Amino acid sequence: MTRRTVRIAMNGVTGRMGHRQHLVRSVLAIREQGGLPLGDGTVIWPEPVLVGRRAHALRALAERYGLTEWSTDLDAVLADDSVEIYFDAQLTSARADALKKAVAAGKHVYTEKPTAADLAGALELARLAETAGVRHGCVQDKLFLPGLRKLKRLVDGGFFGEILSVRGEFGYWVFEGDWQPAQRPSWNYRAEDGGGIVVDMFPHWEYVLHELFGRVTSVTAHVATHVPRRWDEDGKPYAATADDAAYGIFRLEGGAIAQINSSWAVRVHRDELVEFQVDGTHGSAVAGLRGCRVQHRSATPKPVWNPDLPSAESFRAGWQEVPDNEEFDNGFKVQWELFLRHVVAGEPYHWDLLAGARGVQLAELGLRSAAEGRTLDVPELTL
Structure with missing residues (x-):
């Protein structure tokens, strides 16, 4: 050896x-x-x-x-x-x-x-x-997380049929720092120091979407600074100048639509801090950091909208857990x-680094889309 x-x-x-x-x-x-x-x-x-x-x-x-x-x-x-x-x-x-x-x-x-x-x-x-x-x-x-690797396995195996849409929810409440210490550094909330959730998270969404579902061809984004005042590591108040929430719509090559919400000002009511739901003609899946659940079209229930009666169905019960089938490392x-x-x-x-540049491109275009209030095309990058 x-x-x-x-x-x-x-x-x-x-x-x-x-x-x-x-x-x-x-x-x-x-x-x-x-x-x-x-x-x-x-x-x-x-x-x-x-x-x-x-x-x-x-x-x-x-x-x-x-x-x-x-x-x-x-x-x-x-x-x-x-x-x-x-x-x-x-x-x-x-x-x-x-x-x-x-x-x-x-x-x-x-x-x-x-x-x-x-x-x-x-x-x-x-x-x-x-x-x-x-x-x-x-x-x-994130491409190497167990949940997304299971999702990739489903995509590669043709489980979804034609993929129609992807919906992502990411985020958690980051404490302001006054009565409880913040769990993220203060520079994340100062644009002048390179902070902001778009700069941080849109590069992640670019490679997740690109690798699993197809290249992003356009972006429509809205951003917000929901918590405008925070306290730094020394307990001093400061103005939050960077966005702490972003709401993006991404058109993918092939026609599927992805919608991803990212926020450091949201309280979690889901199984994991990030979840993606993928809907296709043959089936759907919900993947998080580790778990992934599926529902095939043959097992899809037939809900009927009736607000006058309580629902008799447990919608979560109709989903099946995707097995690990391998040992997932960090x-x-x-x-x-x-x-x-x-x-x-x-x-x-x-x-x-070209893949990294695509992430920077999407963040830049996302911020510009939000500032200009319009949808922007995402040109394909080459060296």
Whole structure:
């Protein structure tokens, strides 16, 4: 067995997502399982080099997980020839410049989304990476969730017949921060810092719709800042300048219509924090993060509208749970493993920076649609 060490500069791992999902549940989890076997006697061993702005936080993180390498000097880390991959989970406003530096240094790059603050910047990154000949990837974690993998299985198996519509509900109540601490960072609610639910969530909806149902060809959006005043991490009030709710309608290639509501100002009355209902001529499904339920046309009841009498039917009882049929690993970890295989063994990988640019494009057009009050076409992107 040959160990192939891959040193990864991980920038932004002191943040919630970078710490929990990317460092602990992905990179360190791969190490805990003994590395990532390639099947030819080689095992990939990821070696994280923690990067950030706060030395004390990096030191504490390294000590907590028994890591030895960390730095507040990104330039020095990128100048180290032994570092092969640069990963970015920073604030959106800092991401593009750091990724450009990494590409210029010849590093393979893997990044959270959105990849840049605007479409021009996202396309520039993709072109720079292609020209440099480095491997590049963008996190599209929801594709690897158990619920959506089951949904993809149904699509690929022709369960739905002709897909007519997709309806998505995402969100939860994010506390304002006055009488209970907010469970999201305050920058998420300041547009000047790259915040806003459209910028955060429309890139997710782009790749979910694109990969499962077809390319988005037009968007109609309405956005709102339902909670205009919040309190930051120090308990100080501030004006929320970014949107905290978005209501989008997306036309898909092939004619299906998707409607997705996203909100940080909604209380949850559903089984999971995100759910998608897909309706087709032959059947329907409701998928969340983990579960997926179906109703075939042969088992579809025949409701009759009668508001004068209580309903005698339990509509939920007529749905069947889709079995796991396999063991589902953490979605972030699964994509990390695919990217590591792509870098080391050259295995196919299409969740790249161009795919990331499509997400930025949809967010940009969604905000513009809301501002102009009209439906906008979504042109197909190429390099």
